[in-house]
Amino acid sequence: MNTLTLTFQELGLSSSLMQSVSKMGFEEPSPIQAQTIPLALQNKDVIGQAQTGTGKTAAFGIPLIEKIDVKNEGIQAVVVAPTRELAIQVSEELYKIGYHKRSRVLPIYGGQDINRQIRSLKKNPHIIVGTPGRLLDHINRKTIRLNTVHTMVLDEADEMLNMGFIEDIESILSNVPPERQTLLFSATMPDPIRRIAEKFMQNPELVKVKAKEMTVPNITQYYLETQERKKFDILTRLLDIQSPELAIVFGRTKRRVDELSEALTLRGYTAEGIHGDLTQAKRMSTLRKFKEGAIEVLVATDVAARGLDISGVTHVYNFDVPQDPESYVHRIGRTGRAGKTGMAMTFVTPREMDIVKNIERTTKRKMDRMKPPTVDEAIESQQQMTVEKIRSIVESDNLAFYKRTAEELLEEFDAQVVVAAALKFMTKEPSAVEVKLTDEAPAFSKSKNKGRSSSNRRRGDYNRSGSGGSGAKKNNNRAYGDRDRSKGSRDNNKRRYSNSK
Numbered sequence: 001m002n003t004l005t006l007t008f009q010e011l012g013l014s015s016s017l018m019q020s021v022s023k024m025g026f027e028e029p030s031p032i033q034a035q036t037i038p039l040a041l042q043n044k045d046v047i048g049q050a051q052t053g054t055g056k057t058a059a060f061g062i063p064l065i066e067k068i069d070v071k072n073e074g075i076q077a078v079v080v081a082p083t084r085e086l087a088i089q090v091s092e093e094l095y096k097i098g099y100h101k102r103s104r105v106l107p108i109y110g111g112q113d114i115n116r117q118i119r120s121l122k123k124n125p126h127i128i129v130g131t132p133g134r135l136l137d138h139i140n141r142k143t144i145r146l147n148t149v150h151t152m153v154l155d156e157a158d159e160m161l162n163m164g165f166i167e168d169i170e171s172i173l174s175n176v177p178p179e180r181q182t183l184l185f186s187a188t189m190p191d192p193i194r195r196i197a198e199k200f201m202q203n204p205e206l207v208k209v210k211a212k213e214m215t216v217p218n219i220t221q222y223y224l225e226t227q228e229r230k231k232f233d234i235l236t237r238l239l240d241i242q243s244p245e246l247a248i249v250f251g252r253t254k255r256r257v258d259e260l261s262e263a264l265t266l267r268g269y270t271a272e273g274i275h276g277d278l279t280q281a282k283r284m285s286t287l288r289k290f291k292e293g294a295i296e297v298l299v300a301t302d303v304a305a306r307g308l309d310i311s312g313v314t315h316v317y318n319f320d321v322p323q324d325p326e327s328y329v330h331r332i333g334r335t336g337r338a339g340k341t342g343m344a345m346t347f348v349t350p351r352e353m354d355i356v357k358n359i360e361r362t363t364k365r366k367m368d369r370m371k372p373p374t375v376d377e378a379i380e381s382q383q384q385m386t387v388e389k390i391r392s393i394v395e396s397d398n399l400a401f402y403k404r405t406a407e408e409l410l411e412e413f414d415a416q417v418v419v420a421a422a423l424k425f426m427t428k429e430p431s432a433v434e435v436k437l438t439d440e441a442p443a444f445s446k447s448k449n450k451g452r453s454s455s456n457r458r459r460g461d462y463n464r465s466g467s468g469g470s471g472a473k474k475n476n477n478r479a480y481g482d483r484d485r486s487k488g489s490r491d492n493n494k495r496r497y498s499n500s501k
């Protein structure tokens with residue numbers, strides 16, 4: 001039987017979920033959905049591993065909601081996610097899936113007023129989506145009781161079972177009846193972590209969507225070898241040349257993220273940073289602005305690496321090389337989602353090259369080398385984009401209003417000079433604004449310690465104190481229209497799942 005050709009109906013969805021799924025624009029199940037939904041509906045424990053952006057949320061969300069008895073008042077399912085933003089996003093997706101069934105879902109995360117959460121809990125949600133620290137807090141206060149829970153999900157399971165979270169997860173699970181169903185999902189599942197996971201499960205089925213590589217084929221991956229000090233100028237040149245619709249720049253530390261977002265702003269980009277030391281209100285408003293396109297560049301620590309699904313992210317820049325292959329996979333997976341294409345650029349200093357090799361070994365995918373662009377290349381490619389834009393405006397012939405001034409200018413100056421001045425005006429030349437970033441020590445390869453990504457992270461760092469822990473060389477032949485953030489193209493409701501290039 002070819003599971004890939006199954007329809008949602010054939011997977012056994014009830015009519016209210018069929019309605020929701022079609023309203024969400026899902027035409028057919030993605031491979032991970034086709035393979036895990038039937039198992040999960042049979043109450044099996046499942047470890048689901050599939051590439052980033054391939055629909056794992058609905059793969060657990062659909063069976064989870066099918067199993068909710070809306071007449072029953074107790075909490076029936078709990079999804080645990082490593083960051084607040086992800087908890088919110090997953091709860092929104094579950095809300096959509098359960099909309100016609102009228103199941104109630106509540107996100108619970110740190111940084112939000114606990115009394116408000118307690119009031120919401122009194123409205124008897126069927127499903128809670130939470131971060132570990134705040135969930136435990138409620139369990140200890142007895143404002144959340146898990147004795148009626150029949151389904152537990154760990155989204156980003158390897159991260160949740162990592163050093164920083166394992167104790168919290170163990171405590172949460174000890175409050176859930178042992179006959180529960182446990183579902184674990186992630187794009188990465190290092191063996192040592194999978195072995196820990198199996199301790200919490202009963203005869204789990206491992207569903208691993210067959211893929212040659214750990215990353216999706218529709219992300220083109222490059223590395224740029226450069227010195228630490230040159231990184232920032234190279235980043236701005238790449239932004240000018242590649243003109244992303246939305247871009248995420250990952251930095252290693254919170255300080256790095258602050259400095260980078262300030263520096264980008266100084267140089268005229270609309271950029272904001274997100275990391276764990278910011279208030280929850282600030283984190284949420286930054287993310288909202290980024291989703292709406294009011295910010296073009298989101299600068300982030302790994303707090304934004306896992307699970308976030310933001311349409312329109314066309315480029316990911318690893319300003320600092322990620323510490324381990326898993327982090328790399330999740331970071332670049334913020335682009336190239338649901339069959340769309342994306343580009344990932346990783347900056348490496350010569351001393352960090354072994355990290356790139358280690359990443360390539362783990363992902364089974366080579367990155368192409370990209371030569372850092374020069375200033376001249378950056379200007380030239382911008383000029384070409386400006387010319388394309390001018391051509392399209394000329395063709396639209398909507399210029400009557402400007403023609404008189406144009407004539408006046410042409411009486412005064414030579415035509416070539418006028419056009420050159422206009423081009424110069426529209427081109428962003430290298431800025432004279434001084435920018436100083438504090439040097440980061442080079443990353444060290446953790447290949448010998450594969451199973452424990454980010455094991456140096458403080459326990460609970462992500463959500464307690466809130467945080468994030470610690471080709472074409474020139475892509476200038478793109479139609480200008482690509483940059484246009486027209487709602488229509490991004491919000492097209494028909495979403496066909498495909499992973500091909």
Ligand SMILES: Nc1ncnc2c1ncn2[C@@H]1O[C@H](COP(=O)(O)OP(=O)(O)OP(=O)(O)O)[C@@H](O)[C@H]1O
Binds near residue numbers: 051055337495496
């Ligand atoms: N069957 C489908 N058809 C079309 N689009 C889908 C389908 N299932 C999910 N999607 C959409 O694909 C996008 C990615 O899904 P999702 O966030 O669940 O990916 P993921 O596998 O969890 O990725 P990550 O590993 O980064 O967490 C979302 O916008 C989601 O709504």
Ligand SMILES: [Mg+2]
Binds near residue numbers: 056057307
């Ligand atoms: Mg996910």
